[in-house]
Amino acid sequence: MHDTIIVGAGCAGLAAAMYAGRLGLKTLLIGENIGGTITLTDVVENYPGFVKLTGQELADNLKKHAEAYKIEKAEVKVTKISRNHNCFLVETNEGQTYQGKTIIFATGTEWRKLNVPGEMEFANKGVHYCALCDGAVYKNKVIALAGGGDSAAKEALLLSQFASKVIVLARGGKLRGEPINNQRVAQNPKIEVFTNVNIKKIVGDKIVKALVLDRPVRDNTTLNVDAVFIAIGHVALSQLAKDIGVKTDGKGEIIIDRESKTNIHDFLPQEMFATQSSSKR
């Protein structure tokens, strides 16, 4: 049995593994993608200690640091967590079941959806959420980018390396990215920004052809595009925790105390508790 099983192998999970390893705990780090969401980020320029590196390089550094201590890793998807009389059971999509005295939830987030007609229908058929993953498929095409935050600005900059044109559609009155990224967007001749605009519908046949907007852009509420990338934030992935009775707030984020313990920390005998660690890019 492991002293702790860290569910989620992104930045937070790798950091937790490093500390658990240093504490001499019998530790299992388990997640579908060792490195997590940061590996889907092109360039990271705001992680202290590193002026500029790729998301993959940052993940590799964190992994290397964790592996400097005696920990076990499993690159598989956790499908279920349950409790029995003296431990937690962690089941995977490859049929393994691990036992842990404690669980650290580092399950992170997933992309927030627009929730408009056409979004699901055209998923991967012109509707995408990761510029680093799928942006290059749209070389010399016209791409819309939904979002107005820093992630949206960074995604637009990356997409401009592939597309003939990137049209940013921001819900608010201005871009809310870091000033340095807003400036880069403003200076990029391939990127055009429209504010105070919402996508009402995504339309096409086999693939995306156009977006229907709630106000005219270029004198028309229908905007012809080859694809739309969506970067409107993230939502917590906490269902595995909820399933064992861990309380979450209105956003689905795990509620923890000052010591990062959840509400079920006293379910098990002394020193057995579930806790949360989360990461945001």
Next chain:
Amino acid sequence: MEKNNMPRVKVYSTSTCPWCTKTKEFLKENHIKFEEVNVGEDEKARNEMFDKSGQFGVPVIDVNGTIIVGFKKDVLKSALGI
């Protein structure tokens, strides 16, 4: 696996896609030979990928005609028989 039983594997990928990198690493680790095409540079390959998979997400892996979208290790293992 016997050499003459090696599966025919084609990976449709781009130069930036992290899941494509993971897919190719997985195949190499398991000594599976594969053909790689870059759909970000090759329009014909891009169209071929869409014809096979009906979508534009990468990677797409063709294992003896079985089309797998995304790096799904368990599905890929099953298709490869490993």
